[in-house]
Amino acid sequence: MIMESQIHERPVFENLLFAQSWEDPELDIEALQIAPSDRVVVVTSGGCNALSLLTTEPRELIAIDMNPVQSWIMELKLAGIRALSHQEFLTLLGVKFIEEPSPNHVSATALYAKVRSLLSPEARSFWDRNQHMIQSGVLQAGRFELYLGMFRRLLKFVVGDRTLRDLMRQSLETQAEFYRSRWDSATWRLFVRIFFSRRVLGKRGLDPEFFKYANGVGSFGKQWLGVARHALTDLPVRENYFLTQICFGRYLNHNAVPRYLHPHYFDLLKENAGRVRILTDELEKFISRSEPHSFDKFALSNVFEWVDEQTYEQLLQQLWRVATPGARLCYRNLLVRRERPASFEAHLRSDRERARRLLWRDRSFLYSNFVIEEVIK
Numbered sequence: 442m443i444m445e446s447q448i449h450e451r452p453v454f455e456n457l458l459f460a461q462s463w464e465d466p467e468l469d470i471e472a473l474q475i476a477p478s479d480r481v482v483v484v485t486s487g488g489c490n491a492l493s494l495l496t497t498e499p500r501e502l503i504a505i506d507m508n509p510v511q512s513w514i515m516e517l518k519l520a521g522i523r524a525l526s527h528q529e530f531l532t533l534l535g536v537k538f539i540e541e542p543s544p545n546h547v548s549a550t551a552l553y554a555k556v557r558s559l560l561s562p563e564a565r566s567f568w569d570r571n572q573h574m575i576q577s578g579v580l581q582a583g584r585f586e587l588y589l590g591m592f593r594r595l596l597k598f599v600v601g602d603r604t605l606r607d608l609m610r611q612s613l614e615t616q617a618e619f620y621r622s623r624w625d626s627a628t629w630r631l632f633v634r635i636f637f638s639r640r641v642l643g644k645r646g647l648d649p650e651f652f653k654y655a656n657g658v659g660s661f662g663k664q665w666l667g668v669a670r671h672a673l674t675d676l677p678v679r680e681n682y683f684l685t686q687i688c689f690g691r692y693l694n695h696n697a698v699p700r701y702l703h704p705h706y707f708d709l710l711k712e713n714a715g716r717v718r719i720l721t722d723e724l725e726k727f728i729s730r731s732e733p734h735s736f737d738k739f740a741l742s743n744v745f746e747w748v749d750e751q752t753y754e755q756l757l758q759q760l761w762r763v764a765t766p767g768a769r770l771c772y773r774n775l776l777v778r779r780e781r782p783a784s785f786e787a788h789l790r791s792d793r794e795r796a797r798r799l800l801w802r803d804r805s806f807l808y809s810n811f812v813i814e815e816v817i818k
């Protein structure tokens with residue numbers, strides 16, 4: 442029996458925490474190598490990555506989250522895919538672009554009226570009560586996105602409007618010099634250190650309990666400064682939709698979006714929408730009651746750093762039990778190191794080389810580690 446964490450009782454789980462997934466789905470897609478016969482388990486979060494994984498057309502995709510509101514935003518997105526055109530889907534979510542007119546020919550709430558009958562009674566009741574979130578742009582409505590909105594408003598003063606605008610004119614050749622000469626001031630460094638400190642991020646953006654096991658981590662701000670420098674100097678800024686969402690609350694254009702919003706994949710998503718099962722549950726409980734050899738791929742976000750090491754190992758043991766031979770797992774570490782313990786050497790093979798290569802080009806750039814493991818049976 443896996444030790445139960447009490448984290449799900451925190452008040453942040455009574456509302457929408459993530460309207461978007463702040464993880465680059467291309468990493469999971471390359472790490473997992475999903476085949477048509479696969480049953481995939483993915484942590485729902487904002488639903489973006491679960492839907493992006495659906496473009497690989499697995500046999501079944503189980504999106505699980507212990508926060509019911511995360512399931513309800515996933516339901517809303519899936520209902521939008523089922524019932525709307527691509528333009529309408531973007532409008533429902535409140536997508537906005539920097540370089541193109543934003544889709545807004547009808548109001549998002551009028552489109553909500555078209556999709557609400559596809560929702561479960563619980564999801565419908567939540568979105569009926571919270572239509573203001575849809576009206577003002579649901580992709581910015583999570584607690585974490587509202588926190589980033591605050592960051593964005595202050596960023597304008599820290600680096601200046603003009604520098605922000607000029608960022609999107611940079612190429613990989615000019616970015617590093619631009620960052621050094623125009624962006625990287627003492628005020629910027631202080632701003633990041635304060636805004637993303639353990640105290641401020643914990644209290645305002647996420648929850649202090651999320652960092653319970655991050656005790657060995659020195660300065661959060663210092664880590665974020667390092668990753669921000671990497672994103673602004675080493676990765677093409679114009680292709681990075683996480684960066685434009687953080688700095689502008691917008692995508693650059695139709696191409697610089699997560700897969701599930703890209704016009705190219707929309708029909709495929711419609712065709713495969715019936716393969717998704719949305720579950721509100723704790724991963725540990727779901728896995729404990731699943732049969733051995735049930736699932737082929739697991740995209741596990743960074744859930745392991747919210748539990749202690751012993752619970753992490755028990756969860757790995759259970760995941761191994763329900764996995765098919767050759768199954769693959771991928772997950773992230775934000776601040777707390779969680780990677781296959783030595784005692785699992787005979788059961789899990791780490792693909793460190795691929796994980797390291799993928800982490801370097803991770804457009805979501807916040808994570809300190811990406812882990813890919815293959816099940817040996």
Ligand SMILES: C[S@@+](CC[C@H](N)C(=O)[O-])C[C@H]1O[C@@H](n2cnc3c(N)ncnc32)[C@H](O)[C@@H]1O
Pocket residue numbers: 458459461462463464484485486487505506507508511722723724725742743744747
């Ligand atoms: C771990 S959080 C991290 C957020 C992530 N980095 C992102 O931006 O998408 C992602 C989701 O995992 C869910 N979660 C965390 N631990 C879980 C667990 N043990 N079982 C089910 N869901 C869990 C949270 O409710 C949250 O919605």
